[in-house]
Amino acid sequence: MELTLSEHDREMAAGVHGQAPALAMRILTHVAAADGALRFIDITSAHVDSCLYHGEAGLDFAERLAATGGRVAVPTTLNVSSLDLLHPDLVHADDRLRDRGRRLMAAYTAMGGTPTWTCAPYQSPRRPALGEHIAWAESNAIVFANSVLGARTDRYGDFIDICAALTGRVPETGLHLDEHRRARVVFRLVGVPDRLASAEVLYPVLGHLIGRATGTKVPAIVGLPPGVPEDALKAFGAAAASSGGVAMFHAVGTTPEAPTLEAALGGAAPEQVIDVDLAALRAARDELTTHLDGVLTAVSVGTPHFSLEEFRSLAALVSGRQVAPGVEFYVNTSREVLAAAAAEGTVHTLRLAGIDIVTDTCTYITPVLRGRNGIVMTNSGKWAWYAPGNIGVEVAFGSLIDCVDSAMAGAIIRDEAVWSG
Amino acid sequence: MLLKGNAVGRVLLLDEPLSMWGGLDPETGEIIDRRHPQAGLNAAGRVLVMPAGRGSSSSSSVLAEAIRLGTAPAAIILGESDDIVLVGALVAEELYGITCPVVVADGDTYSRLRPDEEVTITPAGVAFPAVGEG
Numbered sequence: 001m002e003l004t005l006s007e008h009d010r011e012m013a014a015g016v017h018g019q020a021p022a023l024a025m026r027i028l029t030h031v032a033a034a035d036g037a038l039r040f041i042d043i044t045s046a047h048v049d050s051c052l053y054h055g056e057a058g059l060d061f062a063e064r065l066a067a068t069g070g071r072v073a074v075p076t077t078l079n080v081s082s083l084d085l086l087h088p089d090l091v092h093a094d095d096r097l098r099d100r101g102r103r104l105m106a107a108y109t110a111m112g113g114t115p116t117w118t119c120a121p122y123q124s125p126r127r128p129a130l131g132e133h134i135a136w137a138e139s140n141a142i143v144f145a146n147s148v149l150g151a152r153t154d155r156y157g158d159f160i161d162i163c164a165a166l167t168g169r170v171p172e173t174g175l176h177l178d179e180h181r182r183a184r185v186v187f188r189l190v191g192v193p194d195r196l197a198s199a200e201v202l203y204p205v206l207g208h209l210i211g212r213a214t215g216t217k218v219p220a221i222v223g224l225p226p227g228v229p230e231d232a233l234k235a236f237g238a239a240a241a242s243s244g245g246v247a248m249f250h251a252v253g254t255t256p257e258a259p260t261l262e263a264a265l266g267g268a269a270p271e272q273v274i275d276v277d278l279a280a281l282r283a284a285r286d287e288l289t290t291h292l293d294g295v296l297t298a299v300s301v302g303t304p305h306f307s308l309e310e311f312r313s314l315a316a317l318v319s320g321r322q323v324a325p326g327v328e329f330y331v332n333t334s335r336e337v338l339a340a341a342a343a344e345g346t347v348h349t350l351r352l353a354g355i356d357i358v359t360d361t362c363t364y365i366t367p368v369l370r371g372r373n374g375i376v377m378t379n380s381g382k383w384a385w386y387a388p389g390n391i392g393v394e395v396a397f398g399s400l401i402d403c404v405d406s407a408m409a410g411a412i413i414r415d416e417a418v419w420s421g
Numbered sequence: 422m423l424l425k426g427n428a429v430g431r432v433l434l435l436d437e438p439l440s441m442w443g444g445l446d447p448e449t450g451e452i453i454d455r456r457h458p459q460a461g462l463n464a465a466g467r468v469l470v471m472p473a474g475r476g477s478s479s480s481s482s483v484l485a486e487a488i489r490l491g492t493a494p495a496a497i498i499l500g501e502s503d504d505i506v507l508v509g510a511l512v513a514e515e516l517y518g519i520t521c522p523v524v525v526a527d528g529d530t531y532s533r534l535r536p537d538e539e540v541t542i543t544p545a546g547v548a549f550p551a552v553g554e555g
Binding site: 156287389 | 424442444456475478482485488489490504505507509511513515
């Protein structure tokens with residue numbers, strides 16, 4: 001069996017609709033053949049990750065597509081960039097990064113991308129529904145779309161994201177198909193105290209642990225309380241997609257394709273069952289910290305981008321308090337969520353406490369932090385995993401409450417009680 | 422073979438998957454993920470061997486940039502197929518005409534890859550040095 005193209009696919013490949021869709025179809029067809037796909041399917045939306053500047057290659061590709069008349073064929077949101085266009089002084093980019101970052105953003109908006117500049121497009125009210133085929137890039141967005149929304153996206157990365165957006169087509173393969181969405185590995189929480197099981201800090205740690213253990217295989221998690229909040233699932237998925245290659249998970253009793261373990265497994269037996277106990281969770285938590293003894297220079301939260309609900313929680317924690325002198329405190333979020341939080345008044349509360357809000361980008365991918373010689377605290381498993389390599393900082397992981405208490409005290413404070421048996 | 426081409430290089434065998442983004446510095450070719458077992462080694466010009474891809478969507482961009490700059494591996498051998506690696510190599514070939522072959526090795530071939538051994542990649546696959554040679 002070989003890949004069969006529709007008439008429209010063949011026209012795009014032949015250049016009938018312009019050079020940009022032709023280049024996009026050339027790449028898509030190569031990938032489809034490598035994956036053994038038999039045909040392309042329509043998508044209802046795309047989320048493009050390629051708008052973050054990683055060097056001239058990404059800019060060359062975007063500018064070639066834009067210059068040859070590329071226009072998105074489906075509604076397309078844009079991921080974080082290298083710059084904060086709303087608060088330009090927060091990013092200490094040199095002239096070259098400023099120029100290249102802006103040109104890259106301009107190329108993607110010229111092609112019709114919506115300037116959302118967020119890694120959390122699922123926090124918009126206009127988000128895909130159960131069963132919709134989409135082409136999303138950015139690992140945390142992919143895992144959230146598949147697992148929490150029940151929309152269907154394969155693990156798309158840079159370049160193929162805009163190819164899908166320009167053509168409205170993706171190979172029918174991977175997580176678009178039922179057979180790849182069922183769980184292969186079952187993780188059972190065993191003897192985890194209720195207090196920890198219902199704490200937000202569990203989720204990035206559990207995600208980190210499961211990503212390490214499962215790699216790219218779809219995991220199912222049993223033993224979590226029902227109805228895990230979206231922000232916890234966001235933190236879990238982002239960590240699991242960073243430490244492993246998790247593009248979909250089933251939280252049994254919470255996520256839409258996992259009302260029961262049997263449903264998550266799709267009637268098949270698991271390849272492996274792994275018990276997760278308190279000791280394993282503590283070890284995973286410790287992996288997210290590079291240093292605890294030293295000067296706290298910054299706190300960063302909102303990786304993935306802070307939600308409206310998270311603004312409410314943080315505002316309640318910091319109301320009437322002040323970040324200690326010498327400590328920088330950043331919240332990363334999207335323009336859309338920032339506007340909604342500002343309307344509710346939580347942004348004002350944060351600013352009064354001495355917190356800076358970063359939009360359009362994130363503190364671990366572009367130069368925002370001023371002090372880099374001390375320790376940065378975060379509640380994000382993803383930030384903790386990538387920041388040491390990306391921006392050369394030491395990291396201490398803690399809960400949101402730990403982050404706030406530490407920022408106010410000017411020293412690292414962590415509640416150990418929640419991690420004890 | 423995911424992306425056909427020719428290359429020669431010494432095997433850099435990774436014990437764990439590496440995310441190119443956050444893991445590989447395209448300016449130098451160095452493995453910068455400090456938690457990776459092979460952190461600090463340089464992948465430029467080597468035949469990079471890893472069991473699978475890992476992590477971020479941005480890895481395609483980082484690989485394409487490394488290929489443009491000449492700091493990329495000479496070829497990449499994977500234990501399982503990975504579109505993010507493939508697309509990075511494909512786009513670099515489209516833009517710059519430089520091919521970084523990407524191979525998915527079967528279990529037998531993968532297990533024969535030895536650290537630092539020179540291997541040759543051809544459009545037919547991986548060729549090992551003949552037994553008994555120097």
